[in-house]
Amino acid sequence: MAKEAIGFERFLDTVEPAHQVFVSDLHAYMIENGCKAKIESKANGYFVSYSRNKRSVFNFLFRKKGMMVRIYGENAGKYQGFLDTLPDEMAMAIQKAGICKRFMDPDVCNPKCSLDYGFMIGGERVVKCGYGCFMFFVNEGNNRFIEEFVRNEIVARG
Numbered sequence: 001m002a003k004e005a006i007g008f009e010r011f012l013d014t015v016e017p018a019h020q021v022f023v024s025d026l027h028a029y030m031i032e033n034g035c036k037a038k039i040e041s042k043a044n045g046y047f048v049s050y051s052r053n054k055r056s057v058f059n060f061l062f063r064k065k066g067m068m069v070r071i072y073g074e075n076a077g078k079y080q081g082f083l084d085t086l087p088d089e090m091a092m093a094i095q096k097a098g099i100c101k102r103f104m105d106p107d108v109c110n111p112k113c114s115l116d117y118g119f120m121i122g123g124e125r126v127v128k129c130g131y132g133c134f135m136f137f138v139n140e141g142n143n144r145f146i147e148e149f150v151r152n153e154i155v156a157r158g
């Protein structure tokens with residue numbers, strides 16, 4: 001039996017009311033910029049993936065502590081000045097992210113992974129894993145930075 005397609009409105013109904021406008025506006029921006037949205041039901045809630053040209057740009061996902069975004073900032077080096085404007089909570093999340101294993105030893109990580117993100121933040125060069133580097137909680141203090149981050153990435157991808 002085929003899986004039922006999950007509509008955006010169904011996902012949006014599960015988002016905290018305080019964040020629904022933010023999520024809806026970001027969704028509209030992604031669709032307007034040629035991204036496809038794929039919405040799946042997972043154990044902790046819905047998982048929404050936005051991709052363009054078959055490459056992920058970002059995801060909405062749920063964790064026990066709340067809704068998060070994972071941004072695939074493969075072009076972060078092109079807008080790294082923006083990274084220095086992030087609030088402390090987001091900057092700490094980046095600093096705590098694991099290093100890129102493929103950068104350290106190419107045989108350790110999945111050979112198809114090319115997501116070693118090298119960039120400057122706080123005057124320091126860091127190389128982080130692309131799957132966990134830019135994961136942030138959706139909250140009042142982070143939302144405008146998340147939106148700007150995603151917009152920077154879309155522009156950098158051309």
